[in-house]
Amino acid sequence: MxxxxxxxxxxxxxxxxxxxxxxxxxxxxxxxxxxxxxxxxxxxxxxxxxxxxxxxxxxxxxxxxxxxxxxxxxxxxxxxxxxxxxxxxxxxxxxxxxxxxxxxxxxxxxxxxxxxxxxxxxxxxxxxxxxxxxxxxxxxxxxxxxxxxxxxxxxxxEWRSRSGCYFCMFQRRIEWVNLYKYHPELFKKALVFEKDNFTWIKGMSLLDLLYRGKEIEERYYKKHSKKDAKKEIEDEDDYNDKCCLICSL
Known part of the structure; x- marks a missing residue:
């Protein structure tokens, strides 16, 4: 064996x-x-x-x-x-x-x-x-x-709740915002992959997310303290129960 x-x-x-x-x-x-x-x-x-x-x-x-x-x-x-x-x-x-x-x-x-x-x-x-x-x-x-x-x-x-690719579709919106902060070059690569209606976030392109970045941050940190924000918190964008089972082992 x-x-x-x-x-x-x-x-x-x-x-x-x-x-x-x-x-x-x-x-x-x-x-x-x-x-x-x-x-x-x-x-x-x-x-x-x-x-x-x-x-x-x-x-x-x-x-x-x-x-x-x-x-x-x-x-x-x-x-x-x-x-x-x-x-x-x-x-x-x-x-x-x-x-x-x-x-x-x-x-x-x-x-x-x-x-x-x-x-x-x-x-x-x-x-x-x-x-x-x-x-x-x-x-x-x-x-x-x-x-x-x-x-x-x-x-x-410190800014993401799980392992996985930089463009992982299980990321919350706040984590996409954080990706732009910590790795702007990777965020831009993920953005280039989007075409027509094929977007990483349902109903929202990464370009739209950038425009709403400050709003997403304010809403998120209003709901969670910065200490709790580093933990895996159940959120409207959280797919923890559906995450890639071989990615997030």
């Missing part, structure tokens, strides 16, 4: 890597990250930090084709919460090629206090395991694991 720990560049999957490494030090784990080539710079920095602190090697998988290739193949139709072709083409397919026909334990970092299930492969040789659910690990435990390991949280959590 192969033991594959799926990393997203986020807090939960990182805590799982720390947890499993300490709990079962004799197991030969494979640490895998599916790289779309569209990740935030902070994500790559965090992955490098994980490797250094834990003394592990993270396998970086990719689809061998850039996002633009698939976008053209889809006739300019952007991925959405209802059509997640980016996840299928750039994460699931490379992952399943990597696994092949070997018998595999696939470790997914969904916590005991979450009401969702992760990506479950249709391949019969893949056995999905949820260590945090089995051991009752919740958000407080994850924070403790990361702090004690000295890895800490990814720096993008």
């Amino acid at each position: 192969r033991h594959i720990v799926n990393l997203s560049g986020g807090k939960d999957s990182t805590a799982l890597a720390v947890y499993l490494t300490k709990k079962y030090p004799n197991v030969k784990y494979e640490y895998v990250f599916c790289d779309t080539g569209c990740e935030l710079p902070e994500t790559y920095e965090y992955l490098n930090k994980i490797e250094k602190v834990l003394g592990i090697y993270i396998v970086r998988l990719n689809s061998d084709k850039p996002f633009e290739f698939y976008l053209e193949k889809m006739n300019g139709y952007l991925p959405s919460v209802f059509a997640r072709w980016c996840t299928r083409e750039m994460k699931i397919k490379p992952w399943e090629r990597y696994v092949g026909d070997d018998n595999v334990y696939s470790y997914i970092a969904i916590r005991a206090d979450e009401d969702r299930k992760g990506y479950i492969s249709s391949k019969k040789n893949v056995h999905t395991v949820y260590p945090f659910i089995e051991d009752g690990i919740c958000i407080g435990d994850v924070e403790k694991i990361l702090l004690e390991s000295e890895i800490g949280y990814p720096t993008y959590y």
Whole structure:
């Protein structure tokens, strides 16, 4: 059996890597990250930090084709919460090629206090395991694991609630505004991908969002304190219960 720990560049999957490494030090784990080539710079920095602190090697998988290739193949139709072709083409397919026909334990970092299930492969040789659910690990435990390991949280959590591509369609509007603040060049790239009625936000282009940026910020911070704004807060733009299950592990 192969033991594959799926990393997203986020807090939960990182805590799982720390947890499993300490709990079962004799197991030969494979640490895998599916790289779309569209990740935030902070994500790559965090992955490098994980490797250094834990003394592990993270396998970086990719689809061998850039996002633009698939976008053209889809006739300019952007991925959405209802059509997640980016996840299928750039994460699931490379992952399943990597696994092949070997018998595999696939470790997914969904916590005991979450009401969702992760990506479950249709391949019969893949056995999905949820260590945090089995051991009752919740958000407080994850924070403790990361702090004690000295890895800490990814720096993008200061302005974003989860891992994923810079243009992830599960971002809230406030997070799109923050993307423009922290990475204006990436925001502009995402804007270029929009055409006609194909927009990242339903009923709103990123150009419209820029014009309304100050209004979005004021409304958001009026509803949430700046301290709470850094946490995963249920919001009108929040798709936490529908997020990409292999992206936000």
